[in-house]
Amino acid sequence: MKRFLKTYLEKPELAGVAFLVLLTIAFQIRSGGVFLNAANLQGILGLLPEVALVAIGVTLLMICGEFDLSVGSVFALTPMSMAVLLEAGWPFVPAIAVGLCVAMAIGFVNGVLTVKFAIPSFITTLGMLFVARSITVVISGGFPPLLPTGAIPKWLFVTYVGPGDMFRVSFLWFVAIAIGVSLLLSRTNFGNWVRATGGFLPAAESMGIPTKRVKIACFMLCSLLAGFAGTLQVMRLGAPLPSIGEGLELQAVAAAVIGGTALTGGIGTILGGIIGATLIRVIDNGLVLSQVDANWFKMALGALTVFAVILNAWLRKKAKSIKVETGK
Amino acid sequence: MTAQPIIQVKDLHKWYSGVHALKGVTLDFHPNETVGLVGDNGAGKSTLINILSGIQAPSGGGITFEGRPVSFKGPRDAMEAGIETIYQYNSMVPTMSIARNMFIGREPLRWGIGGIGVLDTKKMAEESVRAIADVDLHLRSPDALVGELSGGQRQGVAIARAMHFKSKVMILDEPTNHLAVKETQKVLGFVQSLKGLGITGIFISHNIHHVFECCDRMVAMARGEVVLDKRVEDTNMDEILDVL
Ligand SMILES: Nc1ncnc2c1ncn2[C@@H]1O[C@H](COP(=O)(O)OP(=O)(O)O)[C@@H](O)[C@H]1O
Ligand SMILES: [Mg+2]
Numbered sequence: 001m002k003r004f005l006k007t008y009l010e011k012p013e014l015a016g017v018a019f020l021v022l023l024t025i026a027f028q029i030r031s032g033g034v035f036l037n038a039a040n041l042q043g044i045l046g047l048l049p050e051v052a053l054v055a056i057g058v059t060l061l062m063i064c065g066e067f068d069l070s071v072g073s074v075f076a077l078t079p080m081s082m083a084v085l086l087e088a089g090w091p092f093v094p095a096i097a098v099g100l101c102v103a104m105a106i107g108f109v110n111g112v113l114t115v116k117f118a119i120p121s122f123i124t125t126l127g128m129l130f131v132a133r134s135i136t137v138v139i140s141g142g143f144p145p146l147l148p149t150g151a152i153p154k155w156l157f158v159t160y161v162g163p164g165d166m167f168r169v170s171f172l173w174f175v176a177i178a179i180g181v182s183l184l185l186s187r188t189n190f191g192n193w194v195r196a197t198g199g200f201l202p203a204a205e206s207m208g209i210p211t212k213r214v215k216i217a218c219f220m221l222c223s224l225l226a227g228f229a230g231t232l233q234v235m236r237l238g239a240p241l242p243s244i245g246e247g248l249e250l251q252a253v254a255a256a257v258i259g260g261t262a263l264t265g266g267i268g269t270i271l272g273g274i275i276g277a278t279l280i281r282v283i284d285n286g287l288v289l290s291q292v293d294a295n296w297f298k299m300a301l302g303a304l305t306v307f308a309v310i311l312n313a314w315l316r317k318k319a320k321s322i323k324v325e326t327g328k
Numbered sequence: 329m330t331a332q333p334i335i336q337v338k339d340l341h342k343w344y345s346g347v348h349a350l351k352g353v354t355l356d357f358h359p360n361e362t363v364g365l366v367g368d369n370g371a372g373k374s375t376l377i378n379i380l381s382g383i384q385a386p387s388g389g390g391i392t393f394e395g396r397p398v399s400f401k402g403p404r405d406a407m408e409a410g411i412e413t414i415y416q417y418n419s420m421v422p423t424m425s426i427a428r429n430m431f432i433g434r435e436p437l438r439w440g441i442g443g444i445g446v447l448d449t450k451k452m453a454e455e456s457v458r459a460i461a462d463v464d465l466h467l468r469s470p471d472a473l474v475g476e477l478s479g480g481q482r483q484g485v486a487i488a489r490a491m492h493f494k495s496k497v498m499i500l501d502e503p504t505n506h507l508a509v510k511e512t513q514k515v516l517g518f519v520q521s522l523k524g525l526g527i528t529g530i531f532i533s534h535n536i537h538h539v540f541e542c543c544d545r546m547v548a549m550a551r552g553e554v555v556l557d558k559r560v561e562d563t564n565m566d567e568i569l570d571v572l
Binding site for chain 2: 189193267
């Protein structure tokens with residue numbers, strides 16, 4: 001029993017789940033039952049994949065012990081690259097492929113700069129935040145290209161599906177990717193290397209794990225997911241704005257942290273990051289429904305981030321204090 | 329000693345931009361022998377074993393393993409040859425479970441492509457339980473986090489791991505630092521048991537008493553050179569303190 005309790009208290013995503021349940025109840029009451037009705041859930045689930053995919057990548061990278069502040073810019077650059085090519089008459093598949101390759105290339109550069117020069121990824125990706133945003137504005141030519149009508153297979157990405165049109169196809173992409181990355185982290189040897197690399201780098205190195213390559217791969221995956229998320233948003237909106245995704249990098253870090261990912265690496269789960277991202281969407285939506293001034297959103301997000309970390313630290317301490325014998 | 333040495337170190341040099349950390353070290357390690365390596369801080373002990381375990385490359389000289397010249401490109405090469413190294417802190421990830429730590433970098437896979445694949449977690453759990461029991465360490469669950477173990481238990485798991493992968497040479501770099509007296513005794517016990525298992529041991533310590541307690545041969549290093557190399561029964565405390 002003790003062991004069982006301890007195991008649960010140790011789950012890093014527990015604080016996030018607790019907040020999610022509390023807030024859902026609070027908003028449901030405040031909004032007079034509107035919060036959980038079909039139309040509103042449709043709104044939440046329709047937008048969730050975009051933030052959550054970014055959060056998945058950022059969470060994975062943070063578990064590996066690194067940061068990516070450039071995800072918001074990659075979120076804009078990837079669909080902008082695709083749109084520019086579509087406008088130039090390219091077909092959809094090569095255009096999106098090039099866009100996603102641009103995203104991966106940025107992740108590769110972030111990773112290589114970080115591991116080869118042994119500088120904090122906070123710095124390399126801060127630089128990339130500006131560089132990628134700048135490129136986005138430059139290639140947009142100042143005013144955004146319109147996505148040619150009919151150029152995009154909307155049915156594959158953004159049309160509503162499911163019972164009562166509950167969610168967009170993008171939600172299915174998100175679920176599939178979330179499961180895929182979770183399994184990658186928890187069930188494969190690569191996931192083991194990611195956790196070891198972020199958990200204690202000298203041990204990972206002395207056991208012969210190619211830690212540099214592991215990190216670069218995580219940077220690339222993180223960028224790829226951010227680029228794909230931005231592409232989903234642009235397909236939903238119908239036009240690539242060069243300013244989308246601003247501030248998203250910090251929301252993604254907040255999501256990861258709310259979900260129990262440690263800034264020091266090694267600790268965290270993909271599910272936690274998703275729960276964090278869901279919480280952010282829920283707050284955004286719930287505040288609007290409760291007719292609270294929308295400017296309180298950042299305040300709520302900030303407070304939640306700090307409280308979630310405090311609660312998590314407290315839960316972990318509680319778990320530690322539950323003594324279960326390690327020997328016998 | 330008539331048997332061929334398992335490791336021969338010949339005229340090994342190591343420069344760290346300006347620091348001559350190893351100045352021509354020549355040393356043989358024989359099968360089934362436990363060698364104690366002592367010396368002050370900065371004598372070059374860690375540098376020597378880092379080269380033997382593939383973490384660093386020598387600047388000059390060479391190593392033969394079982395008679396063949398080898399040049400390890402990384403720790404994996406050394407591990408595959410059969411050299412396992414246990415460090416004071418470095419060999420375990422505290423945020424991961426015992427079972428996961430046992431197999432870091434050498435995970436059994438159910439299936440995989442290009443070296444990446446799905447972990448055989450059942451095999452990992454079973455084999456880690458067996459490996460830990462084999463070194464006479466009793467732990468409740470292979471799922472416990474290494475961070476929850478005491479320092480001595482961690483070294484026990486590291487030793488179990490080295491045994492599990494059938495190492496021929498086990499190098500222990502100051503494994504007893506920061507351990508309580510009882511735990512130190514336990515680790516020294518492990519070192520003594522290596523002989524019975526047919527494993528060559530290289531035990532680094534700055535506590536000379538410990539080396540006398542569990543080694544067959546004493547090698548002392550100072551300022552990047554070997555200054556004494558004798559069987560323990562042919563030397564004593566004073567002589568060693570004298571050369572250091
Ligand atoms: N990575 C390194 N870079 C530069 N100098 C080093 C490095 N590692 C060790 N040294 C230097 O090499 C010498 C030998 O160090 P080391 O092998 O760690 O000795 P010991 O383990 O016997 O204390 C010391 O002078 C140390 O400062
Ligand atoms: Mg040392």
